[in-house]
Amino acid sequence: MPWPDLVDESATVVVDDLSMRYHVTADADEAGLGRTARTVRALVGRGPSMIVRAISSVSFVAHGGEQIGIVGQNGSGKSTLLRVVAGLERPSRGRVLATSQPVLIGVNAALQPELSGAQNIRLGCLAMGLDPDRARAAVPEVAELADLGDAIRRPMKSYSSGMAARLRFAIATAANPHILLIDEALATGDAAFRERSEARMEALRRDAGTVFLVSHAARTIEETCTRALWLEHGRVVLDGPAADVALRYRRFAWALAKNRPNQARKIIDAARQAHEEVAVHVLRTPAPRGIARHARPRVRPRTPAGVTARTREEI
Numbered sequence: 001m002p003w004p005d006l007v008d009e010s011a012t013v014v015v016d017d018l019s020m021r022y023h024v025t026a027d028a029d030e031a032g033l034g035r036t037a038r039t040v041r042a043l044v045g046r047g048p049s050m051i052v053r054a055i056s057s058v059s060f061v062a063h064g065g066e067q068i069g070i071v072g073q074n075g076s077g078k079s080t081l082l083r084v085v086a087g088l089e090r091p092s093r094g095r096v097l098a099t100s101q102p103v104l105i106g107v108n109a110a111l112q113p114e115l116s117g118a119q120n121i122r123l124g125c126l127a128m129g130l131d132p133d134r135a136r137a138a139v140p141e142v143a144e145l146a147d148l149g150d151a152i153r154r155p156m157k158s159y160s161s162g163m164a165a166r167l168r169f170a171i172a173t174a175a176n177p178h179i180l181l182i183d184e185a186l187a188t189g190d191a192a193f194r195e196r197s198e199a200r201m202e203a204l205r206r207d208a209g210t211v212f213l214v215s216h217a218a219r220t221i222e223e224t225c226t227r228a229l230w231l232e233h234g235r236v237v238l239d240g241p242a243a244d245v246a247l248r249y250r251r252f253a254w255a256l257a258k259n260r261p262n263q264a265r266k267i268i269d270a271a272r273q274a275h276e277e278v279a280v281h282v283l284r285t286p287a288p289r290g291i292a293r294h295a296r297p298r299v300r301p302r303t304p305a306g307v308t309a310r311t312r313e314e315i
């Protein structure tokens with residue numbers, strides 16, 4: 001099929017054939033090794049190693065104005081994908097191109113437990129590149145979005161997980177990031193905070209930014225996202241309109257929960273068939289300030305400049 005020769009200036013993130021493998025030490029007793037091999041490994045102080053394939057050959061193009069939900073079972077690679085897109089980990093293969101630095105809000109975002117909420121706001125803003133004056137000036141607005149009342153002056157170690165999540169979200173949006181990655185950060189917020197945070201994400205998106213949201217709640221994805229990616233064993237099962245992907249994923253999860261593996265398999269097979277594979281060909285970097293991040297050379301040499309994606313939407 002001929003691919004449309006379109007140049008799409010709205011691309012914000014290009015994920016090109018991304019794979020992430022981890023080498024981990026396995027339990028020697030469970031690794032199926034013979035007694036001699038186990039003894040030798042014990043003597044040299046090395047357990048048998050295993051490869052965990054967290055993400056395999058993931059490719060997609062994200063655009064300004066999209067809010068992309070990422071769904072999938074536990075261990076399907078959602079958080080790993082966000083960490084690699086944020087540049088916190090270097091992929092084993094493939095690359096991520098982004099028009100600006102993606103900001104990740106995760107439950108483990110590094111804030112200082114001994115410092116107060118207000119001090120952490122300043123610290124977080126400085127870490128995101130705001131100068132000291134702007135970081136100080138941002139405190140009231142960020143504190144208002146977090147809505148923690150007097151607790152903003154208390155050390156963060158005294159916060160509940162929901163309060164800490166609110167603060168992290170508010171800090172991450174302070175620098176108006178063009179690309180925002182959210183890993184379940186909203187799950188612990190109460191209803192009022194959820195509404196405020198959704199309004200904030202909507203404002204970022206309207207500003208032609210791109211928001212990625214990892215959530216186990218298919219309904220949240222359906223209600224707040226424009227598009228969704230379903231991951232299973234590190235691979236993309238389906239990439240499409242949020243309502244369609246979330247509905248299929250919900251049916252799949254329901255079938256698994258009801259111990260109906262055949263039904264679940266049929267649902268996931270149908271989703272895979274509906275998925276259009278993406279192959280990204282980079283001919284030039286995305287406008288306006290494309291930066292190549294954490295690239296690992298591929299085995300095959302590639303065309304060096306520009307981005308064209310052999311998809312419905314080319315960039």
Ligand SMILES: Nc1ncnc2c1ncn2[C@@H]1O[C@H](COP(=O)(O)OP(=O)(O)OP(=O)(O)O)[C@@H](O)[C@H]1O
Nearest residue numbers: 022024052053054073074075076077078079080081
């Ligand atoms: N640092 C690491 N070292 C080894 N394996 C890892 C590491 N990080 C993730 N993994 C493995 O990679 C796979 C994907 O993990 P990941 O956390 O990305 O999944 P997830 O979809 O976010 O899961 P969950 O929904 O439970 O948060 C899992 O098998 C996990 O054990």
